[in-house]
Amino acid sequence: MLTLLIAEWFGDAGRSALAFDHALIADGQWWRLITCSYVHLGWYHLMLNEIGLFVLVLLCPQPLPGRIWLLRLFVVSLGMGLCLFFFVPDLSRYVGMSGVIHGLFVLGLLPQALKRDWIAIACLVYLLGKLGYEIITGAPVSDAKAIGGHVVTEAHLYGAIIAFVYGLAFGTFTGREIPLPAAASTTENN
Structure with a gap:
């Protein structure tokens, strides 16, 4: 969250240097594929995303090692x-x-849903419904007015898809992503 605040503090200069820009990415500024996720249209847009992260923490309270968070953020942002860029x-x-x-909601909620957590199941159903609604109708005009720019609903869809693929590849949904510490996984022989 602090990274997002720092990026917003740089305002237009930060957005200009870090935003997804198709032409500049095609010219070799590949970092924009990742950094675009960490800059915003303004403070209100940032606040909405911070609220989303806060809700994520409330609904998905499983503590994760920092390396897992960084890997998730990197893979989902880049993907x-x-x-x-391509689609x-x-x-x-x-x-x-x-x-x-x-994407982070998919990674946090799906393991809980697989354990029959009905709140997580309801949240995932809502998320899928929201994504379907956005694919069919696009984002509400009121959302664009509120944040000061067009809502790119494809980012929501691709974030969720990339996270799902990540979860399958890294074992997030089966518990392999975060292995048990060695002491907890060994058995005592008497």
């Missing part, structure tokens, strides 16, 4: 950025954390 070629600029947040 979403690549998807936007939404008309998108010229993008900023915001919402696509990554959608």
